[in-house]
Amino acid sequence: MTDPTPTPRGRTSAKRAAIAETLAGFEDFRSAQDVHEEMRRADRRVGLATVYRTLQAMVEGGELDSLRSETGEVTYRLCSGSHHHHLVCRVCGKALEVEGPAVETWAAATAEAHGFRDISHTVELVGTCSDH
Amino acid sequence: MTDPTPTPRGRTSAKRAAIAETLAGFEDFRSAQDVHEEMRRADRRVGLATVYRTLQAMVEGGELDSLRSETGEVTYRLCSGSHHHHLVCRVCGKALEVEGPAVETWAAATAEAHGFRDISHTVELVGTCSDH
DNA sequence: ATTATTGCAAACAATTTGCATCGTT
DNA sequence: AACGATGCAAATTGTTTGCAATAAT
Numbered sequence: 001m002t003d004p005t006p007t008p009r010g011r012t013s014a015k016r017a018a019i020a021e022t023l024a025g026f027e028d029f030r031s032a033q034d035v036h037e038e039m040r041r042a043d044r045r046v047g048l049a050t051v052y053r054t055l056q057a058m059v060e061g062g063e064l065d066s067l068r069s070e071t072g073e074v075t076y077r078l079c080s081g082s083h084h085h086h087l088v089c090r091v092c093g094k095a096l097e098v099e100g101p102a103v104e105t106w107a108a109a110t111a112e113a114h115g116f117r118d119i120s121h122t123v124e125l126v127g128t129c130s131d132h
Numbered sequence: 133m134t135d136p137t138p139t140p141r142g143r144t145s146a147k148r149a150a151i152a153e154t155l156a157g158f159e160d161f162r163s164a165q166d167v168h169e170e171m172r173r174a175d176r177r178v179g180l181a182t183v184y185r186t187l188q189a190m191v192e193g194g195e196l197d198s199l200r201s202e203t204g205e206v207t208y209r210l211c212s213g214s215h216h217h218h219l220v221c222r223v224c225g226k227a228l229e230v231e232g233p234a235v236e237t238w239a240a241a242t243a244e245a246h247g248f249r250d251i252s253h254t255v256e257l258v259g260t261c262s263d264h
Numbered sequence: 265a266t267t268a269t270t271g272c273a274a275a276c277a278a279t280t281t282g283c284a285t286c287g288t289t
Numbered sequence: 290a291a292c293g294a295t296g297c298a299a300a301t302t303g304t305t306t307g308c309a310a311t312a313a314t
Contacts, residue, residue, distance in 0.1 A: 011288055011293055033278075047296040052279060054294095072204055072303090073278065087246055096246055102238045107257055110230050114219055116259035123255050125239055127248035143268055143313050165303075179271040184304060186269095204278090205303065 018044045019054045020063075028088075028095035029067060029075035070126065089129035098125070150176045151186045152195075152210075160227040161199060161207035161220070199256065221261035230257070 022039050023030075030038075036051045055076050058064040065079035067086065077095075083104070084097045103123055111119035154171050155162075162170075168183045187208050190196040197211035199218065209227070215236070216229045235255055243251035 013287075013294060015295070031278085049280075049297080050295055068200055068204060072200065072206070074204070087242060087248060089248065090250075098242050098246070100238060100242070102234055103255070106232060106234045110219060110232070111257055111259050114228055114230070115262035116219060116221065116257070117262075118222075119257055119259035121255065121257045123235070123253065125243055125248070125251055125253045127243050127251035130247035130249075145269060145313075147270070163303085181272080181305075182270055 015046050015050060016054055018046065019051060020058070023058075023064070023076065023078055026077065028093060029065075029069070029077045029086075031069070031073045031075050033073070035076070067122070067124065085123040085125065087125040087127065089132070090126050091128055091132040094129055094131075147178050147182060148186055150178060151183060152190070155190075155196070155208065155210055158209065160225050161197075161201070161209045161218075163201070163205045163207050165205070167208070199254070202258070217255040217257065219257040219259065221264065222258050223260055223264040226261055226263075 018039065019035065022035055022042070022044070025038075032052045032055050033048070035055070036046070036048045039046055039051070055064065055066075059066045059076065063078065064076045066074055066076045069075050070090075085100050085103065087096045087098050088094070100123060103121070107119060107121040111117075150171065151167065154167055154174070154176065157170075164184045164187050165180070167187070168178070168180045171178055171183070187196065187198075191198045191208065195210065196208045198206055198208045201207050202222070217232050217235065219228045219230050220226070232255060235253070239251060239253040243249075
């Protein structure tokens with residue numbers, strides 16, 4: 001349970017902190033490019049490559065959740081902790097986190113029924129929210 | 133129920149047929165590039181762009197199922213008809229179609245509970261099959 | 265003939281990588 | 290000093306598009 005190194009990868013750095021901060025300012029999933037552009041806007045410039053590298057590192061470090069948008073880009077968001085799924089509005093991009101105990105169960109059962117191990121599942125609900 | 137035009141888009145063509153045939157020879161999901169390469173191998177050459185265009189058209193025509201691989205490429209497979217989900221082996225790529233009435237219900241209910249309309253859902257189960 | 269389909273190359277977009285430099289330790 | 294972090298530009302990868310040549314109707 002003891003983990004003296006919060007994120008056992010590399011050194012600390014202002015850039016890295018800035019990226020994390022920027023991310024904290026978002027509610028829903030954003031692409032590396034989005035983050036990069038937002039930082040430019042806020043005069044907290046960082047190289048695009050650095051954003052990509054950092055975001056990847058954070059995902060591996062379990063600090064971020066990532067998923068692919070419908071157009072294929074990888075998007076990130078600080079993860080809240082427990083396992084959940086997303087309900088995304090196709091018009092405004094608003095994303096809600098939803099719990100899906102039923103899905104978890106079904107996934108596990110289905111996998112086992114077919115002899116699969118180490119199952120991981122992705123569930124994405126896309127629809128039009130009430131504002132549109 | 134009557135649909136005299138199997139695929140109401142454009143003209144018929146040998147190339148198109150060849151692509152469909154090639155696809156029929158596959159069991160699991162393949163990328164446009166995979167299809168292209170396979171056709172080259174079988175001496176049924178077609179331009180890569182044509183493969184992309186045709187595959188997209190077939191998806192829109194409801195003849196193909198498509199999903200994104202973990203690496204982000206779009207992959208295709210002839211679809212068997214009814215709505216279903218996939219259980220893919222992360223090692224060999226073997227893909228099984230699975231029914232998920234529970235998921236359908238949950239998706240609809242969740243969406244409605246949050247005021248979303250025109251919901252569509254994506255469910256992907258990735259695991260290691262019994263052969264590995 | 266008319267118009268959709270193809271191929272090829274150029275254009276693109278997202279992401280990655282090489283490498284010299286700079287910041288942490 | 291030693292080594293990870295960063296920036297920038299060049300390289301990749303997957304996919305799209307413009308356009309002239311070709312095939313289907």
